[in-house]
Amino acid sequence: MSQKLEDILKEKGPIKKIGVIGMGYVGIPAAALFADSDRFDHVLGFQRNSPSSGYKIDMLNRGESPLKGEEPGLEELLQKVVEAGKFECTPDFSRIAELDAVTLAIQTPFADSKALEPDFGALKEGIRNAGRYLQPSMLVVLESTITPGTTDDMARKILEEESGLVAGEDFALAHAPERVMVGRLLRNIQEHDRIVGGIDEASTDRAVELYSPVLTKGNVIPMTATAAEVTKTAENTFRDLQIAAVNQLALYCESMGINVYDVRTGIDSLKGEGITRAMLWPGAGVGGHCLTKDTYHLERGVKLGNENLDYPENAESIYVLARRVNDFMPVHMYNLTQAALQRINKDIKDSKIAMLGWAFINDSDDARNPPSEPYRDMIVDAGAEILIHDPHVLQYPDVDILKGMEEVISGSDAVVIFTGHKEYFNLKPDVIKKMTGMKTTVIIDGRNVIEPDKFIEAGFIYKGIGRGDKNGHEIIK
Ligand code: SAJ
DSSP states (O other), X not given: OOHHHHHHHHHHOSOOEEEEEOOSTTHHHHHHHHHHOTTOSEEEEEOOOOTTTTHHHHHHHTTOOOXXXXXXXXXXXXXXXXXXXXXXXXXXXXXXXXXXXXXXOOOOOEEETTTTEEOOXXXXXXXXXXXXTOOTXXXXXXXXXXXXXXXXXXXXXXXXXXXXXXXXXXXXXXXXXXXXXXXXXXXXXXXXXXXXXESSHHHHHHHHHHHGGGOSSOOEEEEEHHHHHHHHHHHHHHHHHHHHHHHHHHHHHHHHTOBHHHHHHHHHTOOSTTTOOOOOOOOSOOOXXXXXXXHHHHHXXXXXXXOOOOOOTTOOOHHXXXXXXXXXXXXXXXXXXXXXXXXXXXXXXXXXXXXXXXXXXXXXXXXXXXXXHHHHHHHHHTTOEEXXXXXXOOOBTTBOEEOOHHHHHTTOSEEEEOSOOGGXXXXXXXXHHHHHOOSSOEEEESSSOSOHHHHHHTTOXXXXXXXXXXXXXXXXX
């Protein structure tokens, strides 16, 4: 523990003025909740006045949220804190010098999903801005999802270079990963436990002081900065691993001619202290911006600066293997489509495919890294025609998303369900058959939304993820 930092913070007194850099879906609710706490006097939201997002400044200063989609309570809270004069948004980063603490909530996408290298460009610019105006006794907190080791290394170096100050002596530095999900931003910040990790004890304590007042149900869980980075990336890595485990089980059940959902129910029945199994759901793949990336953040973190990893020789990381299993599911959907069409002597390349569902998650318009995209690319590469329906997704680069189900299904040789939108749970065989106008149609269920027998008895060729009990069914004329 640095006595110098401890003394400086004591001299400074409690945190009163806070800055949040990055007015996005993480920074805006965080800033509003800090401003609403009577423990703090004033909050500045920092937003670059860039052509693409400068409009947010005036909106936020009118108490309006620039975030799309429903966020319960957010607009009211913004109105309240703006009218109370406790929150303002500014492009003037020099005002960081006025503050006691500044948090950075800037996205860290992967520049190239193939190379799996994160793009820290925007985050680095934010850190540089914080460093440029950093004063002794300030606290800097990174909230973005970052590769383990980033706070203690890259962020520390940039802040020290820009400020001439020393982290852990002149200023406090910590990581407090966001755990918010769109649609429940405020509630997640208030109710989830908050992981808070400093580069040293004084930094951790100062960050605990910052976050405790905004928690209603959640508790602060203190640890080191690197442990906090590993916690965030590993909690998503573990979810991806659990999904891969049930996806692999589904593939096994298909090959063994059994129903994975019977097996899932059986395993899930094992309940009780310490013996419960985390049985998630098999499906057409894993999308989004969390699970598709965070495994690679964790893997990079292990490799950077750790020479002494003891692991089975030449064995692949099970976490990376889990990513490969999940990324295989759209390929499996392609293989199921091909196998089903071949049962009626058709081949994908001359077929018309109707895809139901583009979004990566049910009943949402969120289409980041959707598993539907690799499937669609494979279908197009095979020379087939594909039309795509999604009731929520309005647009996607270079992809026409249609709203009329009949238009998409009309004349199609195969109907392929990729997302479990509620609209798809009540598809009727006779209605679909009429829409296709075909004597025999293939239907592929990637999300367990239809009842196989209803379609098989109506003369469809059915294939479903994990439905080894149905996938080889008799064809009913
Ligand atoms: N998926 C499956 N089977 C499952 C669960 C999900 O195939 O049993 C697929 C979904 O279809 C989707 C992908 O995985 O394509 C991701 O789904 P998700 O429910 O994990 O949603 P995300 O990606 O929005 O994950 C976020 C994460 N939250 C944060 O990073 C703050 C994750 O940690 C949460 O567990 C998850 O939301 C949640 O539980 O809602």
